[in-house]
Amino acid sequence: GQQVMQIPQYQHVQEGEDFTTYCNSSTTLSNIQWYKQRPGGHPVFLIQLVKSGEVKKQKRLTFQFGEAKKNSSLHITATQTTDVGTYFCAGPLTSGTYKYIFGTGTRLKVLA
């Protein structure tokens, strides 16, 4: 079964509200990636975090990697309808491997 869990599973927000999805791994990750998948589309890479406690920003998106490198979060400020989609985190559960395990995903709907 999945060893990378994300919460919430679904989130509906009004346009302009903030949104956060959390990713939790059962093991320490050497790095964590975030992907966005639009309805009917394929996953698109957003970012990769490597260092413990790392925080990166991309315009309205803020990504954080936990100090223990077992959790991560993605925060979107002032959501827009273009943010609609499913957000996945992914990481190699076993150190030194390239076997990426994807999280369960958070599906975001933005109401105009």
Added chain:
Amino acid sequence: GAGVSQSPRYKVTKRGQDVALRCDPISGHVSLYWYRQALGQGPEFLTYFNYEAQQDKSGLPNDRFSAERPEGSISTLTIQRTEQRDSAMYRCASSALQLAASSYNEQFFGPGTRLTVL
């Protein structure tokens, strides 16, 4: 090409038939992944190649599934004696050379092949 391409985009087959799914990665990308994605779920790792070498095939569900990448570019995922439970979206992704597991590793996904086994 501009991105990762996969063919066919849709495949309908009868139970017991063999199918071959093709992935054409971004030119020059050394690493190639195969994933399976069920509706509403995240991609599930199947196998991984570096150049032509299959580095990890631990995600292949059983011995009916196999993959190859003989010249380090195009890859084929083959499913023998298909079963209804094999129905899913099969996705391929490629990335540039990785020097270590913590190296930058943006994966570029293809559009996928939707496999339906009747």
